[in-house]
Amino acid sequence: MLTAGAALLFLLFYFVSPTVAPDKHIHTEGDTTHSHGNQSIRFEDLLVKAKEKISPEQAARIGMLENAVVRGDIKEQQIHVYHQLARFWSDSARIFEPYAWYTAEAAKLENSEKSLTFAAHLFLNNLMTEGEPAMQNWLASQAKVLFDKALVLNPANDSSKIGLGACYLFGNISDNPMQGIMSIRSVVEKNPDNVYGQMMLGLGGKKSGQYDKAIERFLIVVKKDPENLDAIFNLAECYDIHNEKANAIKWYEIAKEKVPVAAAKEALSKRIAELKR
Incomplete structure (x- = not known):
């Protein structure tokens, strides 16, 4: 699975320097x-x-x-x-x-x-x-x-x-990304509690612009793994992109509480303030 360190690195670069x-x-x-x-x-x-x-x-x-x-x-x-x-x-x-x-x-x-x-x-x-x-x-x-x-x-x-x-x-x-989705779904359908599979399907939904489906998957992940910072951030971002401001703020706040780096906390606070305006 995407490691906590990799997730944190992604958070930092997304918020602190999103164009680089x-x-x-x-x-x-x-x-x-x-x-x-x-x-x-x-x-x-x-x-x-x-x-x-x-x-x-x-x-x-x-x-x-x-x-x-x-x-x-x-x-x-x-x-x-x-x-x-x-x-x-x-x-x-x-x-x-x-x-x-x-x-x-x-x-x-x-x-x-x-x-x-x-x-x-x-x-x-x-x-x-x-x-x-x-x-x-x-x-x-x-x-x-x-x-x-x-x-x-x-x-x-x-x-x-x-x-x-x-x-x-x-x-x-491959020109057929469904090949990957079906491989992951075969595992998740057999075991819905497989957090790794749910996370990957959530990221796949986000990548393809199916934010409702991505949100559904990320919610399953955070229910099973409340400390999963990667899922929390992606959930907040999907709500943000989907223009569901209240939910985006909620999950950005949760991410801010859990992220250990001051620069990321500051960037999250800034995004929360923008959404509240």
Whole structure:
């Protein structure tokens, strides 16, 4: 599910600087794989951009690890090197794309449900706060491969079914978003208390402009999980867009009480005041 940290990041950027998307990715264009419209993104291009942000000494270290992957003929050795690369990009460079990519490469070799779903959710969580279509497509494409592999190992995993549906719904990887909706609905119809599935359907309704349906889903989520800040904020925003001012104010007030960052509280107070005028 979208993490609390990702939800808070979205809140901050939406309210504090609504016209500027957070620069949490390295954006570039390539000429193959995972295209959307005329845009396409390749990991090789993302990696080149990432390496521009590290020191020559760090680049030399990364080069040695990359060569070790190529030379390694033992699966366990390759997995170990991929984890080393992932740790570097996460802890030292703090750049998401190569961290997630190498985590995913290790997971594919390990081929355990736990490692595959962990890597898949790395991509999916970032997909849910990404605004650029080409990057949405790239993130969703990576996540889909991992969810597909995880579902081969455990076809009954509802979280993976929902995650896979979200890739179709939010990642521009198919001309038929209903493919994603049906995957998620199959879980929710079986278990209406599945908060993750209800949340994704709510976000899907919001994305498609079906605010009544989105509100219905978000209300289910906050009833089951009253501390879900992401659902609370999205509920308030849907009421706001739908011009239901009283309900928008109510839920913005609840969001303001729960959000821990002063700048977000201030921005929420400003929006509440505007609605009350």
